[in-house]
Amino acid sequence: MTGTGRRSAQPPSNPGAAGSDAPGWHGFEPPLRGTPLYDDPFPAVHHLRTVAPVHETPLGAWRLSRYADCVRLLREVRCGVRRRDGTLPRRSEAQGPGEFMLQQDPPNHTRLRKLVSKAFTPRAVESWRPRVRAIVDAQLRTAFEAGEMDVVAELALPVPATLICELLGVPVADRDRFTVWTADATHGLAGNQAPPEVQRRAIEAAMGLGAYFTALIEERRRHLTDDLLSVLIRAEEEGDRLSPTELIVQSIGLLIAGFETTIGLIGNGAAAFARHPAECAKLRAHPEWIPNAIEECLRYDGPIGMTVRVLHEDAEIGGRRIPADAEVFAILWGANRDPAVFPDPDRFDIERPNAREHLAFGGGTHFCLGSHLARMEAQEALGALVTRAPRLELACDRIEWGPSLFRVPAKLPMRLR
Numbered sequence: 001m002t003g004t005g006r007r008s009a010q011p012p013s014n015p016g017a018a019g020s021d022a023p024g025w026h027g028f029e030p031p032l033r034g035t036p037l038y039d040d041p042f043p044a045v046h047h048l049r050t051v052a053p054v055h056e057t058p059l060g061a062w063r064l065s066r067y068a069d070c071v072r073l074l075r076e077v078r079c080g081v082r083r084r085d086g087t088l089p090r091r092s093e094a095q096g097p098g099e100f101m102l103q104q105d106p107p108n109h110t111r112l113r114k115l116v117s118k119a120f121t122p123r124a125v126e127s128w129r130p131r132v133r134a135i136v137d138a139q140l141r142t143a144f145e146a147g148e149m150d151v152v153a154e155l156a157l158p159v160p161a162t163l164i165c166e167l168l169g170v171p172v173a174d175r176d177r178f179t180v181w182t183a184d185a186t187h188g189l190a191g192n193q194a195p196p197e198v199q200r201r202a203i204e205a206a207m208g209l210g211a212y213f214t215a216l217i218e219e220r221r222r223h224l225t226d227d228l229l230s231v232l233i234r235a236e237e238e239g240d241r242l243s244p245t246e247l248i249v250q251s252i253g254l255l256i257a258g259f260e261t262t263i264g265l266i267g268n269g270a271a272a273f274a275r276h277p278a279e280c281a282k283l284r285a286h287p288e289w290i291p292n293a294i295e296e297c298l299r300y301d302g303p304i305g306m307t308v309r310v311l312h313e314d315a316e317i318g319g320r321r322i323p324a325d326a327e328v329f330a331i332l333w334g335a336n337r338d339p340a341v342f343p344d345p346d347r348f349d350i351e352r353p354n355a356r357e358h359l360a361f362g363g364g365t366h367f368c369l370g371s372h373l374a375r376m377e378a379q380e381a382l383g384a385l386v387t388r389a390p391r392l393e394l395a396c397d398r399i400e401w402g403p404s405l406f407r408v409p410a411k412l413p414m415r416l417r
């Protein structure tokens with residue numbers, strides 16, 4: 001078994017908060033990391049949905065935990081990611097202006113997303129499938145010989161890391177440097193609500209990535225190819241479609257968005273299968289169910305717990321009136337376990353007919369641009385692991401969580417025979 005070189009979870013900065021039921025937070029309060037809530041956030045999310053499905057937190061933001069209300073926020077009401085005056089909430093000066101597409105409203109968002117999305121069409125993604133299959137085969141061959149593996153270090157991490165590096169034209173040899181940077185940089189999304197130490201590391205990681213990509217882009221300008229980085233460089237060189245900063249920020253943003261999340265999907269999915277041997281047996285008997293099984297993994301334990309919008313006009317959601325400029329969080333874990341949409345929601349069921357209706361990729365204008373890629377990588381990696389491993393058994397009592405903002409295992413030791 002190899003080590004990951006990734007840091008383990010940080011100690012809780014507010015351990016006393018675990019399990020508390022202060023009226024303002026209703027038992028689902030930050031910080032979760034390092035508390036029992038983080039190992040299994042779903043009972044607390046169910047409680048929140050039951051007692052206060054639409055509520056204003058003590059910090060003034062609102063949270064939604066019912067499926068229908070999250071859908072209404074993401075797809076129906078007038079909202080964006082910035083306030084009506086164009087400012088980003090929770091952003092500290094040191095973090096810069098926030099030029100990744102997920103931090104932009106139209107028309108900037110439309111322009112950036114259009115440029116990048118050309119590289120992520122279903123057809124383009126399918127063309128990478130053989131490459132992913134080869135990576136998975138090589139990784140599993142070694143693991144099956146050893147009879148044990150760390151699913152994170154040996155499968156969940158190498159698959160997206162190799163692919164996103166190849167896509168962007170980033171030397172795969174530099175991969176290890178990114179694993180720590182990208183995990184730390186995810187906390188930039190929490191802005192000034194993250195603990196100061198976490199904010200500091202997020203800024204340092206962003207600076208490290210910025211310097212790295214600046215050098216890489218300068219080098220690539222001299223030898224443009226057809227990789228995604230070259231496509232973005234051409235857009236920048238051809239005039240006003242992409243500014244130099246936007247070019248660097250989209251490249252880094254894609255690396256972060258496409259990397260840590262996919263590790264989480266494959267890692268959490270592998271853990272779910274290991275804990276449900278009957279579902280493993282079903283998948284072995286019916287490998288044609290792999291795509292639906294991946295949707296169920298996304299629904300059951302997706303790596304991203306929530307996403308956020310700012311209202312651009314007063315809106316009624318779930319019977320409450322929420323004012324314009326309020327920040328509203330859609331708790332995706334709540335939506336994906338809402339019994340009104342997913343009967344017996346805590347059951348991991350790879351045959352679930354409507355598993356694909358989950359909100360793990362968010363929704364509306366900012367719906368995950370990498371969803372096809374993430375699905376394909378997980379279908380190949382988890383599909384092969386579950387259907388080909390003679391045995392899949394967790395070799396740890398408790399999952400150790402990684403340092404990113406998302407719910408991603410740091411390591412996942414498994415016995416394979």
Ligand code: HEM
Nearest residue numbers: 101102257258261265307361362363366367368369370374
């Ligand atoms: C399991 C894997 C993944 C999950 C669970 C995931 C989830 C998400 C979520 C929740 C959002 C925000 C959506 C919203 O607010 O409505 C998002 C946005 C985004 N994701 Fe993913 N993602 C994954 C993989 C990827 C990959 C592989 C890429 C690309 C390489 C990617 C690129 C993006 C981008 C660019 C955005 C911003 C889109 C925009 O603002 O228009 N993601 N993702």
